[in-house]
Amino acid sequence: MRTLHSLNPLARIKARAASLLTLLSICATAAIVAACGGGSGSGSSGGSSSGGSPAYTPLSVVAPVVDCSKLASIDITDIGGAGSAITSATVTNATVNGATVAFCTVKGTLAPSNTFEVALPVSTWTQRFAELGCGGLCGNLSDPTQQSSFSFSYTCPLVQHGGFVTAATDMGHSGQDSSWTTDPQKAADFAYRGQHITTLAAKKLIKAYYGQTQKYSYFIGCSDGGREALMAAQRYPADYNGIVAGAPAAHFQIQNSLYHGWSVKSQSTTGTSAGNAVLYADKAEVLHKAVIAACGGGSGAADGLIADPRTCHFDPATIQCANNATSTSDCLSAAEVTTAKNIFNGPTDATTGERMLAGSPQYGSEANWIGVEVPNSNSTDAPVSVTKLFSYSIVTGAYNLIFTGSPTMPTIDTFGYQDASFYPAYLKANHPLNDATSPDLSAFQAAGGKLILWHGWADQHISPLFTIQYYEAMQNTMGAANVSQFARLYLVPGVAHCGGGEGFPNIDLVSKITDWVEQVQAPDAVMTYQTDSSNNVTASRPVYPYPAVAKYTGSGDWHDGANYTQGAPLYTASTAAWAGSSFYAPYTAATQGVAAP
Incomplete structure (x- = not known):
């Protein structure tokens, strides 16, 4: 029998996984396992007792006492x-x-x-x-x-x-x-x-x-x-x-109003719900490929993943199509660049420049925008109204939960994407009811x-x-x-x-x-x-x-x-x-x- 170390790297991974699954299955069949990993989570901080593993009595299976x-x-x-x-x-x-x-x-x-x-x-x-x-x-x-x-x-x-x-x-x-x-x-x-x-x-x-x-x-x-x-x-x-x-x-209220609403506004050709989407699936893929090329591999491996997107400073303008480009399939138009920047950066107060959100979709998420912030169709297909975006349906579906009791019921076009007074005026009333942010x-x-x-x-x-x-x-x-x-x-x-x-x-x-x-x-x-x-x-x-x-x-x-x-x-x-x-x-x-x- 070959040892685990004699296998090629991928085979070793599969062999380890197979051995793990076999071991876990045996433990479960015994029905007295202490926990799902058999105690594999180790660490000396955060409640681990000193001097080795704590005493522990495994749990036995208990049968019903009534029909x-x-x-x-x-x-x-x-x-x-x-x-x-x-x-x-x-x-x-x-x-x-x-x-x-x-x-x-x-x-x-x-x-x-x-x-x-x-x-x-x-x-x-x-x-x-x-x-x-x-x-x-x-x-x-x-x-x-x-x-x-x-x-x-x-x-x-x-x-x-x-x-x-x-x-x-x-x-x-x-x-x-x-x-x-x-x-x-x-x-x-x-x-x-x-x-x-x-x-x-x-x-x-x-x-x-x-x-x-x-x-x-x-x-x-x-x-x-x-x-x-x-x-x-x-x-x-x-x-x-x-x-x-x-x-x-x-942050239920912010998530279902300002966060997804900003994606709709950023995507709209008119800046309102009357517009069509600017960025489509094929161009989201182009954007994603460029972001990964610029910022992937932070773990030290050629894995195409961004270890911490906050260290990425990619500028979508670097893949903007040239003015005289005859093919635009591998680059972004000026409007697409603006939309991408707006989604990444999030809104700011128009007067003070204050950030309106803690964070927006992070670098490396672009391909996942498809079907949410971005239509499933491509830029070469028929235009898609922003009202068809999933982000739009999220916002409108949660409206009454968020804004009941507010001074006036806003629409997706009228609430304050770039006005910080929006928070006390509209979101504070139901914040203690709907949100779960108390630390x-x-x-x-x-x-x-x-x-x-x-x-x-x-x-x-x-x-x-x-x-x-x-x-x-x-x-x-x-x-x-x-x-x-x-x-x-x-x-x-x-x-x-x-x-x-x-x-x-x-x-x-x-x-x-x-x-x-x-x-x-x-x-x-x-x-x-x-x-x-x-x-x-x-x-x-x-x-x-x-x-x-x-x-x-x-x-x-x-x-x-x-x-x-x-x-x-x-x-x-x-x-x-x-x-x-x-x-x-x-x-x-x-x-x-x-x-x-």
């Missing part, structure tokens, strides 16, 4: 109020990682209209519960038995083999019709209440079904699910032991909670600079050393919104959060992976807690994550001041409608 059908009679009016009820409780089978796993699937409604589903494993429960976040403006009920609903759990056996009770909710409304946004109770259920009461219902069902409570509770979410995750840490600090918040839309997580820390934040550097929907500023605000409010005891931030080069992109999007943060919560092993390096269409690992790369970056050692195959080490930060300046910085100061969360238990 699944009995859960249909559980009273949940104490949680959701009058009108709340279980509608069904049946055993269903789901295919998870190729295996059949049986779940007691419970469906119901928490008044007034929070549809929810809880999946309780029949024979594989390892005493853990996870609430799953809902993206966008929600309005749909994800299947909690599917691994795809359990984000950031790549190769995690507790997920793959049905170790968690999981729950999901539509957060109080169904479908994408925005009429619900004018209902104060439904708006509150979306803002903060829906996930909390679903969690309370799930925990009540756990106690009834298994005859005991869960040992550990987690929240896993991305995008608005990341906002929901931070909302839980801020409003309900005792709900979860561990939280994974990916690409959080914590004081002292109650969550006191309850023993652990938090992992992560963001892809090439995110096309939410700038990672907002997440960085939130992390900085936590450090400024609570002290950096204190924050390191319970929170980590990871920035992943080349990865788009909640996954995808040219980077290494396959990452298991579920194992890291369970290791940290259950074994007091604070996460350090986290391995990320690229896979092919058959899910074979083709490359790997570690990411390190912010602000450290992965650095290629200079020897061995750069596709192999073993050939990287922790590098010094490439950028150390704090997030620049901007007009909405005060939104990242501590504040008292607002409530409305029926209060959550």
Whole structure:
């Protein structure tokens, strides 16, 4: 038999991955694994005990004590109020990682209209519960038995083999019709209440079904699910032991008004919603290629990724077409250059020059703009109205949530893209209701909670600079050393919104959060992976807690994550001041409608 070192570099990566998957499968079959990574997250700071690994008792599988059908009679009016009820409780089978796993699937409604589903494993429960976040403006009920609903759990056996009770909710409304946004109770259920009461219902069902409570509770979410995750840490600090918040839309109001609205304005031939798009898919690709050529390879490897976009100073004007160019397929017109600059730079106050946003889409994200800031069609195709851009639909869909109670209801053309007075006039009223930017997580820390934040550097929907500023605000409010005891931030080069992109999007943060919560092993390096269409690992790369970056050692195959080490930060300046910085100061969360238990 050949040794691992006798294989070629790519074969070594695949062999390591195969060995890892085999080991994890064995651990999961035993059903007493301590956590998804088997305790692989090491680090001497942030809560790790000194003198070696802490004492730890693995969790055994617990069987139900009643028939699944009995859960249909559980009273949940104490949680959701009058009108709340279980509608069904049946055993269903789901295919998870190729295996059949049986779940007691419970469906119901928490008044007034929070549809929810809880999946309780029949024979594989390892005493853990996870609430799953809902993206966008929600309005749909994800299947909690599917691994795809359990984000950031790549190769995690507790997920793959049905170790968690999981729950999901539509957060109080169904479908994408925005009429619900004018209902104060439904708006509150979306803002903060829906996930909390679903969690309370799930925990009540756990106690009834298994005859005991869960040992550990987690929240896993991305995008608005990341906002929901931070909302839980801020409003309900005792709900979860561990939280994974990916690409959080914590700055919900700014994100869904000024941020995406500026993309629409920047793209418009008229500067208004009456115009057509300026930059199209083919030219976004041209721009992306030039940006990567100028700024890629910051890890020391020829990987075509930007290790930290804040070190990139690319000027789109360098690829502007010559005045007498006969072919413009590989360059940008003057108008396209202006649009690209505006998207990168973001708006500034027309009078003071003050920045209006903490950050815009970063260098390296250009190809991911297609379908969001940029039409899917090419510049040689028929013109596309900016009202057809996804960014436009995002803004108009969230209007009532953001601007209810404002002096006047603005349109996408009239609110103040370049007027800093827009913030106090329009966004402060509902900021304490919808946003999840309060940096004081002292109650969550006191309850023993652990938090992992992560963001892809090439995110096309939410700038990672907002997440960085939130992390900085936590450090400024609570002290950096204190924050390191319970929170980590990871920035992943080349990865788009909640996954995808040219980077290494396959990452298991579920194992890291369970290791940290259950074994007091604070996460350090986290391995990320690229896979092919058959899910074979083709490359790997570690990411390190912010602000450290992965650095290629200079020897061995750069596709192999073993050939990287922790590098010094490439950028150390704090997030620049901007007009909405005060939104990242501590504040008292607002409530409305029926209060959550």
